[in-house]
Amino acid sequence: MEQPQELAQIIRMHRKAARLSRVQLAELAGVGKTVVFDIEMGKESVKLDTLRKILKVLNIKIIWKSPLMENLQNSENEKS
Amino acid sequence: MEQPQELAQIIRMHRKAARLSRVQLAELAGVGKTVVFDIEMGKESVKLDTLRKILKVLNIKIIWKSPLMENLQNSENEKS
DNA sequence: AATGATTTACTGCTAAAGCAGTAATATGAA
DNA sequence: TTCATATTACTGCTTTAGCAGTAAATCATT
Numbered sequence A, B: 001m002e003q004p005q006e007l008a009q010i011i012r013m014h015r016k017a018a019r020l021s022r023v024q025l026a027e028l029a030g031v032g033k034t035v036v037f038d039i040e041m042g043k044e045s046v047k048l049d050t051l052r053k054i055l056k057v058l059n060i061k062i063i064w065k066s067p068l069m070e071n072l073q074n075s076e077n078e079k080s
Numbered sequence C: 001a002a003t004g005a006t007t008t009a010c011t012g013c014t015a016a017a018g019c020a021g022t023a024a025t026a027t028g029a030a
Numbered sequence D: 001t002t003c004a005t006a007t008t009a010c011t012g013c014t015t016t017a018g019c020a021g022t023a024a025a026t027c028a029t030t
Helices: A007-017 A022-029 A033-040 A048-058 A067-076 B007-017 B022-029 B033-040 B048-058 B067-074
Strands: A061-065 B061-065
Touching: A007 A033, A007 A048, A007 B067, A022 A033, A022 A048, A033 A048, A048 A061, A048 B048, A061 A067, A067 B007, B007 B033, B007 B048, B022 B033, B022 B048, B033 B048, B048 B061, B061 B067
Parallel strands: none
Antiparallel strands: A061 B061
8 A cells, every 4th residue: 555655645545534624733732723635735835833733633643754864863872 | 984964964964975066056956046955954834845956966756754653554455 | 305514725914924124143264 | 463264144037836616526414
């Protein structure tokens, strides 16, 4: 089974799983309903803090991943 | 050693590692220099697509993590 | 079918993101 | 020191995100 990569699909999927309507989600997140609609429609020009409010309700975390940071993690537990 | 969690610090750290000035990073990302300054100053009200342009230059990926998605991943490779 | 909730799709309006330009400092190397 | 680059910190200005309100359309349940 394919894992959704698009933010829009991820949001929608979590909202459905939480059995929330878009209006309900917007209210819980403390944002306008329009943004929730827009994001699920694939709009990428959302403000990060607004997005974070929505993600918080849905229990989604943002992980910043890069080769550089993975190298740091690897070097934390070296073997002799 | 502590891993930076703040977006601002992550950006700065990667920019330094790439030996780029803020203006250079802004130019490479195709955004104004002001945004790069603002982000590194901790501003959270950035547009997602603007942020993505910067992250792309620095080779940083965004991972959306949640218990729900981890369950899906686990159920992909079941053991008999 | 009928009722209610949800979704989609508009509308102006306001607040703010993003921009280039400028300038003052800070930093750093020759 | 001197010269160049980088950083910080301001400007207005334009674009647009986000908002509530409204209404039509779709969906679901009885």
